[in-house]
Amino acid sequence: MKSTPTLEQAQQEVVDEFALFADWQDRYEQIIEMGKDLPLIAADLKTDDNLVRGCQSRVWLHARLAPDPDGGPAVMQLTADSDALITKGLVALVVRVLNNRTPEEVLEAKLDFIDRIGLREHLSPTRSNGLASMLDQMRRYALAFSR
Amino acid sequence: MDSRPEAEATTRFDAGAVRADFPILERRIHGRPLVYLDNAATSQKPRPVVEAMAAYYATINANVHRGVHTLSILATEAQEAARETVRGHLNARHAHEVIFTAGTTASLNLAAFSLGQLLLQPGDEVLITGMEHHANIVPWQLACARHGAVLKVIPITDEGELEESGDAHFTERTRILAFTHASNTLGTVNPAKHLVSRARQRGIVTVVDGAQAVPHMAVDVQDLGCDLYAFSGHKMFGPTGIGVLYGREEVLERMPPWQSGGEMIDRVTFQHTTYAKLPFKFEAGTPHIAGIIGLGEAVRWIHGNDPRAMAAHEQALLEHATRELLTIDGLRIIGTAREKVGVASFTIDGVHHYDLGTLLDQQGIAVRTGHHCTQPLMDRFGITGTTRASFAPYNTAEEVDALVAAVIKAVNMLR
The missing domain is CATH 3.40.640.10 (Type I PLP-dependent aspartate aminotransferase-like (Major domain))
Known part of the structure; x- marks a missing residue:
């Protein structure tokens, strides 16, 4: 039986991966590659309903509550997309860390890995971008699912 | 208008002397010299x-x-x-x-x-x-x-x-x-x-x-x-x-x-x-x-700083920027009116303005990206946003060149 890493382990993995990069260019190239690799959200889910409005870049996020295959509590399955590659890469990281976790875990998650890999600026309110709005939206889904 | 008088005005105009009044321009951003090209959002403030x-x-x-x-x-x-x-x-x-x-x-x-x-x-x-x-x-x-x-x-x-x-x-x-x-x-x-x-x-x-x-x-x-x-x-x-x-x-x-x-x-x-x-x-x-x-x-x-010479200098920067930016594959200038202030707004095929603005910032270059609070205008051009470089008298031709080089680098990373 595969064991899902804890949320903290998943974040640490990302931090360790990024520790290998010497400069901004390597870091961003990695983010951009992750953006290119992110499975696109199914076309029928890329709707205005699933659009998280940001001023600069747009993010589409879909969340569904699915039974855990191992018989545990139901988990949130996330798919997402963005029209900007860097946002998409960051979204991919967030999805990687939070996918298949219970709504309670998502609600309690302290996501500090974005800060720790030196990309906190993407959560700055001045960016008014899709990433911060997407995290808010994810928590709203989790709150709705946990009721 | 013939562009020569403007070029001469640039030579006469001493942007360096103007820059000396703006302490913030000595800053470094991400270890690079600040190139401030977001003047249409807000200009920097001179010491006086x-x-x-x-x-x-x-x-x-x-x-x-x-x-x-x-x-x-x-x-x-x-x-x-x-x-x-x-x-x-x-x-x-x-x-x-x-x-x-x-x-x-x-x-x-x-x-x-x-x-x-x-x-x-x-x-x-x-x-x-x-x-x-x-x-x-x-x-x-x-x-x-x-x-x-x-x-x-x-x-x-x-x-x-x-x-x-x-x-x-x-x-x-x-x-x-x-x-x-x-x-x-x-x-x-x-x-x-x-x-x-x-x-x-x-x-x-x-x-x-x-x-x-x-x-x-x-x-x-x-x-x-x-x-x-x-x-x-x-x-x-x-x-x-x-x-x-x-x-x-x-x-x-x-x-x-x-x-x-x-x-x-x-x-x-x-x-x-x-x-x-x-x-x-x-x-x-x-x-x-x-x-x-x-x-x-x-x-x-x-x-106190010869407003006509400053305006001519900005026009020269705009012409220089427009000419050099247009050498980039897939770049389109949004706004090609006959008479313009020092604003160069552009899109690049396959490149999102958010990504470009982020990668320019990493290189010390401040530009504005997005819809610039003109959403009906974006709809008119069928785009979601642009990258905008806007000039002030303290900007230099070297800074325009730095912008163009940084855009090329960013585009290479994004394509």
Whole structure:
């Protein structure tokens, strides 16, 4: 039986991966590659309903509550997309860390890995971008699912 | 116009001497020298402006027009001296035609609220253009909604100019024409004098958004002939939080006040209030005294630095940037009007402006990305945003080259 890493382990993995990069260019190239690799959200889910409005870049996020295959509590399955590659890469990281976790875990998650890999600026309110709005939206889904 | 005189102006103009007045330009961002090309959002502040504001707080801070004590008199004198400086800069007939506001947005809200009340009846029309900033759209939408009036829009061409038939959009119901002197997104300079004169022939009140024009050109409001002219201090080397609404005396006298409170009244009883004379009728509450003094100093700084040479230098930077940017594969300049201020807005095929802005920032280059508060204009061009480089006199050709090199590097990373 595969064991899902804890949320903290998943974040640490990302931090360790990024520790290998010497400069901004390597870091961003990695983010951009992750953006290119992110499975696109199914076309029928890329709707205005699933659009998280940001001023600069747009993010589409879909969340569904699915039974855990191992018989545990139901988990949130996330798919997402963005029209900007860097946002998409960051979204991919967030999805990687939070996918298949219970709504309670998502609600309690302290996501500090974005800060720790030196990309906190993407959560700055001045960016008014899709990433911060997407995290808010994810928590709203989790709150709705946990009721 | 032949480009040679401008090139010569660049050689004559000493951007280095101007730069020395702006301590912030010595900063490094992400370990790289700062290349500040977001001047249309806000300009940097020269040392004399910063020092004048600090000196006000340090030496003469007091409320204006209220006390008989020495400090209050000194503060009032400094504020009114700044008003006179701004009057001279605009060549307004009277200092009391200069109303201090919080900025262009506040000026336009004042204009729309007050003129709406004064002029608009159900079925009347307010005419704007397709290149307006949201601050010159939404206040008019609200005024139209309050008075049952209709908002009409002069369309723009693919080049980003007003359609030639612009004044064909005047009808007998048009009461107000509100338009931008220079577009923040496209750089387009509109034929303001022509539009104003056509409107005035029909008795239409004219409101000009000068936020992007005042930093780049001499604006003579008497020559222009407009009724109201709005602009901000912070885009013309002055502080944030201070702006101006110039108004012709005859129009301002007829306009009802917008905000109310202290300073703007003559006499208050619980039955009736009579208002103070101009400009105080429109300046409720304690004004941004330090900001007014800083704005006055900014105007003095402009005149101390050969504004014509600075404008020519900006034009040379714009031409250089446009030429070099167009060598990049898939790059399209949004806004190719014949007459522009120093704004180069562009899109690049397959590259999102957010990604580009992020990667430019990593290289120390500050530009604006997004819709620039002109969403209808973005819809007109079928885009979601642009990357915008905008120039000030302290920018150099080397900085333009740094921008182009950084864009190429970013595009290579993103494709």
